Amino acid sequence: MLKTAAPRHAVLIFSGGLDSAVTAYKLRDEGVTLSLLSFNYGQRHVKELAQAAVLADRLGVVHDIVDLTSLSRLLTGSALTDPAIEVPHGHYRAETMRSTVVPNRNAIMLEISAGAAVASGADAVAFGAHSGDHAIYPDCRPEFFTLIEATIKSGNEGQIVPDFQLVAPFLERTKADIVREGARLGVPFELTWSCYEGGEVHCGACGTCVERREAFTEAAVADPTIYAPAPEGATR
Template sequence: MPRTALPRHAVLIFSGGLDSAVTAYRLRDGGVTLSLLSFDYGQRHVKELAHAAHLADQLSVSHDVVDLTSLGRILGGSALTDPAIAVPHGHYRTETMSSTVVPNRNAIMLEVAAGAAVAAGADAVAFGAHSGDHAVYPDCRPEFFTLIEASMKAGNDGHMDADFQLVAPFLNLTKADIVREGARLGVPFELTWSCYEGGDVHCGACGTCVERREAFDGAGVADPTVYAMTPKGTVQ
């Protein structure tokens, strides 16, 4: 399970979304040196990478984008990588959001990040998984956390920092908890991107937009996001 001791230097999987942004601000608040790592895997919402870059500038930390577009082409069957599959709309439910699973995505990204951490002399890899992801995404669950951390250590035995750890501070918390923490830390929520549709503004209808709305509402924090659709499905 996640440890509470903060690392010295963490390579953070950074999408530019709410979860990874608040993770970055929380680690920085704890004095952790950050290296942000984003991935272009052919996702339809690739515009999230521009948001990630902007947030990295705000944080004044290093930011690299890994090109996995060639790999993304073989990770078919997901609404995030296949334009023929519609992005699910409505409430964030297992039966609908399962079409957004990209096979082995987090394992691939985390192992790349582990290599980057070894090369940089960092003592941690971090990611922003939370409890709301557990039902839909198997690579966001505590058991996955334990096994992937063991894999990183076994695969880099003798070359990795002796105190290396995988950090997921929100693994057992809700997205509303993340929003509350982000508000405390002064995270510029308006710079984050969640929508899977990848339009000019958040669509307001897809599962991730609905989840985002509900998180702000549940946290009692004002939502600065511009949505194309209201909760009742009308154009704003």
């Protein structure tokens, strides 16, 4: 679960966002062979997949997009998949961001990625979750990763490589830590996508945009993100 030794070949869940991009650059820097796996689950911010493709091309690694759009009619009740539910704005807090939870999303993505890892002989599945997600998303917590890693190993006994591991290098670190690491590695932050609104540019007001802004500020790293202008009279 928490990375011990660098894997040889990792299937990385790759959204095109800041966290997964830095994770990709970090693993590549450690000499890990990468296979990037993105998911279209009917998210309103599907623009992230275009950015994932651009980043994969920049990295020069294999990239596949899994079509899960047929699941969107089942994964209801989330602002990310239901256009009738507004994306919450403001700080990234549990009481406001709870509406962005997509039921069982990370478990679905991790299990599919595990299947791809077993099929290709990869010894790891990697994921860019960080400590700021813990309060809101139960499937981003250390205990969840411990359990699902054990499930993956048990469910693929005899097929999975003996030293398989679930790699989450930022699970106990903050978003600001991720930005600092990305700056060290030369990650092209301007190519990453965080905004849940999915417009032409980052809205600057949704929870993920606010979190992104604050992370760059806390890390003392220049933020190259283009944000939409705030409405007249609004403050950010």
